[in-house]
Amino acid sequence: MPTPTDESPATDAVETLDPADWDAMRALAHRAVDDGFNWLRSVRERPVWQPTPDAVLSRFHEPLPKGPQGAERAYEDFTQWILPYPMGNVHPRFWAWYMGNGTPLGAIGDFLAAIVNPNMGGGNHVANHVERQVVDWCKEIVGLPLSSGGLLVSGGSVANLVGLTVARNTAADCDVRAAGVRALPAPLGFYTSAEAHSSMQKSLELLGLGSTSLRKVPVTASFQIDVAALEQQIAADRQAGILPACVIGNAGTINTGAVDDLAALARLCKRQKLWFHVDGAIGAVVAIAPRHRHLVAGIEEADSVALDLHKWLHVPFEAGCALVRDHSAQRAAFALTPEYLEHAARGLASGPLWFSELGPQLSRGFRALKVWLSFKEHGLDKFGRLIDQNIAQAHELARLIALEPALEVMAPVVLNIVCFRYRRPGATEAQANAFNQELLIRLHESGIAAPSYTTLGGKYCLRAALANHRTRPEDLGILVQAVLKLGADLGASAR
Numbered sequence: 001m002p003t004p005t006d007e008s009p010a011t012d013a014v015e016t017l018d019p020a021d022w023d024a025m026r027a028l029a030h031r032a033v034d035d036g037f038n039w040l041r042s043v044r045e046r047p048v049w050q051p052t053p054d055a056v057l058s059r060f061h062e063p064l065p066k067g068p069q070g071a072e073r074a075y076e077d078f079t080q081w082i083l084p085y086p087m088g089n090v091h092p093r094f095w096a097w098y099m100g101n102g103t104p105l106g107a108i109g110d111f112l113a114a115i116v117n118p119n120m121g122g123g124n125h126v127a128n129h130v131e132r133q134v135v136d137w138c139k140e141i142v143g144l145p146l147s148s149g150g151l152l153v154s155g156g157s158v159a160n161l162v163g164l165t166v167a168r169n170t171a172a173d174c175d176v177r178a179a180g181v182r183a184l185p186a187p188l189g190f191y192t193s194a195e196a197h198s199s200m201q202k203s204l205e206l207l208g209l210g211s212t213s214l215r216k217v218p219v220t221a222s223f224q225i226d227v228a229a230l231e232q233q234i235a236a237d238r239q240a241g242i243l244p245a246c247v248i249g250n251a252g253t254i255n256t257g258a259v260d261d262l263a264a265l266a267r268l269c270k271r272q273k274l275w276f277h278v279d280g281a282i283g284a285v286v287a288i289a290p291r292h293r294h295l296v297a298g299i300e301e302a303d304s305v306a307l308d309l310h311k312w313l314h315v316p317f318e319a320g321c322a323l324v325r326d327h328s329a330q331r332a333a334f335a336l337t338p339e340y341l342e343h344a345a346r347g348l349a350s351g352p353l354w355f356s357e358l359g360p361q362l363s364r365g366f367r368a369l370k371v372w373l374s375f376k377e378h379g380l381d382k383f384g385r386l387i388d389q390n391i392a393q394a395h396e397l398a399r400l401i402a403l404e405p406a407l408e409v410m411a412p413v414v415l416n417i418v419c420f421r422y423r424r425p426g427a428t429e430a431q432a433n434a435f436n437q438e439l440l441i442r443l444h445e446s447g448i449a450a451p452s453y454t455t456l457g458g459k460y461c462l463r464a465a466l467a468n469h470r471t472r473p474e475d476l477g478i479l480v481q482a483v484l485k486l487g488a489d490l491g492a493s494a495r
Contacts, residue, residue, distance in 0.1 A: 153359060187241075234272060285313055438490060
């Protein structure tokens with residue numbers, strides 16, 4: 001019989017990852033909650049963003065720890081190396097890209113989900129019923145029937161991938177799952193605005209259709225898809241032997257927040273017998289905003305919708321939702337039930353809810369809990385009022401910018417995105433672009449505010465996406481004054 005050695009533990013030694021001292025771990029957990037809440041409560045006292053020092057970055061090149069350092073040491077390292085240098089999107093003057101800010105109860109929801117730690121692929125357990133209820137609530141938000149399919153995903157990009165996968169398979173006159181896209185009798189055409197999110201192209205590339213299958217239709221002066229140009233493109237493609245499959249409408253474009261005429265697109269798709277997908281990652285939830293829900297009229301006619309709950313509903317990352325009107329078509333696109341996943345009539349492997357059959361993932365986290373808690377805490381009416389509040393703030397910011405001769409608004413404000421820049425009379429376009437790019441970097445480095453950027457018609461713009469539940473009216477003036485000062489200083493140094 002072998003004898004235990006230093007390299008081989010004794011056969012009666014049992015190890016676990018549970019703490020040896022539960023009271024000490026409990027105290028550390030309470031401290032972490034207190035620190036986290038204090039950090040959120042004092043967020044206005046800190047810069048929006050600051051660069052991570054090289055000395056701190058060097059810590060992330062240390063080798064893999066082979067021996068234990070302990071929970072206390074690990075937490076101390078977090079407070080010193082990670083907590084002081086966030087992205088900044090919890091700050092009230094963070095308006096970059098398009099991000100929500102999270103909530104304290106949402107964070108607790110992530111903690112509780114990790115405590116119970118279910119795998120949401122399927123099986124008979126209560127967490128699946130929580131997700132089904134959250135998905136049903138999302139259907140109610142956009143107006144799809146409760147009989148529709150749907151599941152929670154990481155975000156809008158995957159939600160778009162799910163919807164476009166079902167669209168591809170539905171349009172194909174063959175079994176794409178069995179034979180692949182090489183069996184398609186003709187190339188498929190997918191149509192969207194030139195302002196559409198990049199996830200559309202990435203989805204079609206992943207689906208084996210290639211980026212050329214995405215037909216980017218010109219936009220109007222208001223950055224909406226030109227419906228007449230869309231119809232012409234579809235007709236031209238039919239004549240060229242391309243099979244039109246799907247129209248993708250935008251409920252809020254990423255550059256300017258423009259909303260396509262979704263009702264007109266729905267009518268077109270019915271006439272042409274095309275799949276109608278709506279990218280609602282930004283604006284689908286405007287459907288719950290009392291003063292602006294009319295902007296997304298027609299979304300209820302979609303065959304599939306992508307939502308991001310971690311944007312304007314402020315659920316902590318990650319939380320997206322893919323909805324498909326035809327539940328059976330969604331299941332046909334993804335279901336695969338090997339022997340080890342066969343459903344049982346009774347026991348843990350029973351139950352009707354197998355979300356692994358509605359999307360690409362098998363192992364899935366319990367992201368539904370933080371959504372469920374957030375909706376219950378605040379109610380959808382409050383979220384709708386906050387959306388209206390952000391849209392009003394965006395229009396107010398545009399008004400403040402228009403009052404300043406040194407600044408100019410670069411696109412119509414429809415939802416909550418304001419594109420603007422500092423004027424450079426007499427400068428070339430390249431010089432004006434470089435000036436505004438440097439101005440934005442200096443604004444970030446100042447820690448005062450964090451908008452992002454885009455390019456419209458070759459013109460570099462600062463872009464403020466006001467999807468922030470912590471923003472106050474005075475924050476808008478702080479941004480404008482900071483841009484004016486930085487622009488004047490930069491102009492003086494340039495001269």
